[in-house]
Amino acid sequence: MAESIIRLENISVALGGEQILKDLNLNINDKEFVTLLGPSGCGKTTTLRIIGGFQRQDSGNVFFADEIINDLPPYKRNVNTVFQKYALFPHLNVFGNIAYGLKMQNVPKQVIEERVGEMLALVNLRGFEHRNIQSLSGGQQQRVAIARALVNNPHVLLLDEPLGALDLKLRKEMQIELKNIQVKTGITFIYVTHDQEEALTMSDTVVVMKGGEIQQIGTPQDIYNEPKNAFVADFIGESNILPGVMIEDYRVMICGILFECVDKGFDNNEKVGIVVRPEDIEIKPEKEGFLRGVVRSCVFKGVHYEMTVEQINYPYTWLVHSTDAAQIGDTVGMCFYPNDIHVMKGEDIDYSVFSAVPKDEAEETEE
Amino acid sequence: MKAFPKFRLTRTAFSYPYIVFAIIFLVAPLILVVFYSFTRQVDNYSVYKDFENSPEVIMDNLDFIGYEEDSALSGIGTYYYNGESLTVVNYREKHPETYEIFFADGKISLIDEYEGDELIDENLDNVKFLNRLTGIYFTIDNFVRFFSNGDSMKVFLRSLYIAFMSTVFCLLIGFPTAYVLSKMKEKTRNVVSVMFLLPMWINFLLRTYAWRTLVEKTGIINTILDSVGLPAQNLMYTRGAVILVMVYDFLPFMILPIYNTLIKIDRSVIEASYDLGANHYRTLFHVIFPLAIPGISSGVTMTFVPAITAFAISKIMGGTQCATIGEEIERVFNSDMWFGSAMSVIIMVLMLASMFLISGRNGDSDDIGGGLI
Ligand SMILES: Nc1ncnc2c1ncn2[C@@H]1O[C@H](COP(=O)(O)OP(=O)(O)O)[C@@H](O)[C@H]1O
Ligand SMILES: [Mg+2]
Numbered sequence: 001m002a003e004s005i006i007r008l009e010n011i012s013v014a015l016g017g018e019q020i021l022k023d024l025n026l027n028i029n030d031k032e033f034v035t036l037l038g039p040s041g042c043g044k045t046t047t048l049r050i051i052g053g054f055q056r057q058d059s060g061n062v063f064f065a066d067e068i069i070n071d072l073p074p075y076k077r078n079v080n081t082v083f084q085k086y087a088l089f090p091h092l093n094v095f096g097n098i099a100y101g102l103k104m105q106n107v108p109k110q111v112i113e114e115r116v117g118e119m120l121a122l123v124n125l126r127g128f129e130h131r132n133i134q135s136l137s138g139g140q141q142q143r144v145a146i147a148r149a150l151v152n153n154p155h156v157l158l159l160d161e162p163l164g165a166l167d168l169k170l171r172k173e174m175q176i177e178l179k180n181i182q183v184k185t186g187i188t189f190i191y192v193t194h195d196q197e198e199a200l201t202m203s204d205t206v207v208v209m210k211g212g213e214i215q216q217i218g219t220p221q222d223i224y225n226e227p228k229n230a231f232v233a234d235f236i237g238e239s240n241i242l243p244g245v246m247i248e249d250y251r252v253m254i255c256g257i258l259f260e261c262v263d264k265g266f267d268n269n270e271k272v273g274i275v276v277r278p279e280d281i282e283i284k285p286e287k288e289g290f291l292r293g294v295v296r297s298c299v300f301k302g303v304h305y306e307m308t309v310e311q312i313n314y315p316y317t318w319l320v321h322s323t324d325a326a327q328i329g330d331t332v333g334m335c336f337y338p339n340d341i342h343v344m345k346g347e348d349i350d351y352s353v354f355s356a357v358p359k360d361e362a363e364e365t366e367e
Numbered sequence: 368m369k370a371f372p373k374f375r376l377t378r379t380a381f382s383y384p385y386i387v388f389a390i391i392f393l394v395a396p397l398i399l400v401v402f403y404s405f406t407r408q409v410d411n412y413s414v415y416k417d418f419e420n421s422p423e424v425i426m427d428n429l430d431f432i433g434y435e436e437d438s439a440l441s442g443i444g445t446y447y448y449n450g451e452s453l454t455v456v457n458y459r460e461k462h463p464e465t466y467e468i469f470f471a472d473g474k475i476s477l478i479d480e481y482e483g484d485e486l487i488d489e490n491l492d493n494v495k496f497l498n499r500l501t502g503i504y505f506t507i508d509n510f511v512r513f514f515s516n517g518d519s520m521k522v523f524l525r526s527l528y529i530a531f532m533s534t535v536f537c538l539l540i541g542f543p544t545a546y547v548l549s550k551m552k553e554k555t556r557n558v559v560s561v562m563f564l565l566p567m568w569i570n571f572l573l574r575t576y577a578w579r580t581l582v583e584k585t586g587i588i589n590t591i592l593d594s595v596g597l598p599a600q601n602l603m604y605t606r607g608a609v610i611l612v613m614v615y616d617f618l619p620f621m622i623l624p625i626y627n628t629l630i631k632i633d634r635s636v637i638e639a640s641y642d643l644g645a646n647h648y649r650t651l652f653h654v655i656f657p658l659a660i661p662g663i664s665s666g667v668t669m670t671f672v673p674a675i676t677a678f679a680i681s682k683i684m685g686g687t688q689c690a691t692i693g694e695e696i697e698r699v700f701n702s703d704m705w706f707g708s709a710m711s712v713i714i715m716v717l718m719l720a721s722m723f724l725i726s727g728r729n730g731d732s733d734d735i736g737g738g739l740i
């Protein structure tokens with residue numbers, strides 16, 4: 001088992017009379033790439049600020065390598081931050097920004113020059129030493145911010161939506177570069193994003209948050225394939241979420257049909273939520289599918305067609321991703337395999353907010 | 368036919384009244400002052416006759432510069448200038464002969480063009496009358512006089528010293544105050560900043576006189592010292608008293624611009640500094656102070672400029688020993704507006720140069736904000 005580097009224990013924070021973090025527990029292992037994922041306002045930045053030492057928790061403890069660091073000011077923590085809006089020093093040039101951390105540690109001038117050179121090479125900004133911060137593009141400023149935070153060789157790097165302001169292409173490039181940097185340097189990355197795709201592609205561990213609470217912690221595969229609840233299922237990729245009944249282990253009733261599945265450990269006849277990913281549904285001729293429905297829309301999305309299929313006899317509209325197009329108005333069959341059915345505890349799921357919406361609502365939105 | 372150009376009420380139209388205002392009240396007086404500073408009027412006329420040169424020789428050396436109606440002499444006075452002296456040639460109708468009136472080195476010579484006769488009394492009267500109307504000529508004497516005259520230089524250097532010290536004290540008090548203010552919670556901050564601005568609502572002369580009653584020989588401070596058995600202090604009519612009141616009067620002008628830049632500094636930039644291992648002092652020195660420079664420079668200008676030209680404070684608190692350049696200009700202006708103008712032009716150029724230097728040094732960091740209030 002890898003050793004723990006940062007641990008949050010029962011952290012609670014209230015700001016402006018509002019509970020921002022609720023009894024948060026989180027363990028982060030050394031050399032890991034951990035992503036905090038959640039919608040805007042769910043408390044990701046606040047969590048980072050607590051680790052960085054910029055925000056004091058109301059209760060709970062922060063551990064760094066099993067030592068409590070609650071009272072350690074930011075400048076004494078072996079943690080550096082890439083801030084949400086870069087927060088570069090506007091009065092210093094690229095060199096001055098990157099050298100700042102070393103200068104504060106009274107590193108000799110020669111070593112500073114060497115280290116800054118290394119950092120500039122690491123982030124592909126060689127030759128930019130004397131450039132003004134204001135003259136850099138967003139992507140370049142981002143690289144300077146990363147270099148500035150890495151120059152101190154921190155144990156842990158905190159990144160708060162570092163790619164949020166970049167365009168899609170640049171963002172993809174930077175994702176790969178950041179991941180490479182993390183592997184190369186072996187620094188623990190705690191990465192904040194609200195972009196689920198980013199979280200899945202980059203992370204070793206994803207922490208899904210909502211309303212100041214952790215929803216699920218796991219590898220990207222776990223999070224995607226075995227969402228613990230409807231929120232996670234919906235937030236991570238698109239999903240069809242609908243109610244079902246767990247008849248017994250490995251058997252679940254969906255829309256009046258008994259399916260085989262890979263889940264167990266529920267009570268017999270327990271009401272559950274069912275998640276089926278749109279890309280896991282196969283469109284078949286009418287007779288061959290388990291479920292039947294009428295194609296209501298079919299939109300080309302590049303790799304696949306995105307279809308909505310209105311189920312016959314049930315109030316659900318299914319979202320389907322298929323490489324084959326279907327005619328609007330056609331009645332088709334849909335099928336999926338035991339592996340593709342994800343069962344979760346689901347007494348109080350509000351199904352109306354998810355993709356498999358009841359019929360009448362779907363019609364309303366189409367108009 | 369061309370359409371009559373329509374007047375359109377655009378946003379720029381609103382600036383026209385101000386431009387007109389600026390021309391009338393700023394540019395015109397400025398031009399006047401600059402004009403005065405480069406001219407002098409001939410004064411202290413005495414009359415003598417030029418016996419050495421013939422009128423033709425005198426006339427050959429002269430350049431025509433203009434003429435003026437002269438009712439008393441009932442003719443046209445024509446002005447000539449040869450680089451050193453001014454000549455007025457007056458063609459009179461009264462006498463058949465024409466006299467030349469020659470001003471040389473501030474003196475006047477009258478020449479009878481035809482006969483070399485001596486002047487009659489009647490003409491002398493007329494010459495005196497002429498003095499009032501004429502005699503403006505271009506010269507750099509006013510400036511030369513300022514720099515060669517030990518007295519005005521001394522006053523000037525003294526004002527520089529007083530203004531400099533006042534600015535330094537304002538900065539030493541103002542920056543920490545602005546910093547503390549900017550760190551306060553919004554509500555307390557508003558209350559405290561009102562307390563700092565409150566004195567500005569009181570007439571500035573009244574404030575100065577209030578200080579006088581405090582530090583006078585029989586004033587409040589000495590009364591208190593006396594009652595405790597300490598010797599009375601001689602505070603009035605010292606440079607210290609002038610600097611004290613200047614610091615008091617100009618402090619808000621230092622605090623406000625600095626405060627304005629400080630509250631605009633991005634909080635995360637300061638956090639970045641802590642994050643990178645700088646403690647509070649180093650962050651203050653390496654990040655906050657450099658980012659506050661636009662505010663500091665406008666604060667310095669806004670205290671230094673009024674401090675160097677102020678004359679009421681030094682007059683009330685400093686007496687004659689502490690006369691500042693502002694006071695000197697005021698005094699000189701009453702008797703010699705040309706010299707006074709030159710003095711104010713020198714101060715003005717100095718101010719502009721120093722402002723240019725201060726703002727030029729951090730011109731490229733304008734976008735951080737700050738600047739004037
Ligand atoms: N200083 C503050 N005072 C009051 N509320 C705050 C403060 N900072 C953040 N919040 C609130 O806390 C919640 C979580 O903020 P944040 O951690 O920044 O979320 P995220 O980074 O996930 O978008 C938001 O609803 C935000 O409005
Ligand atoms: Mg955030």
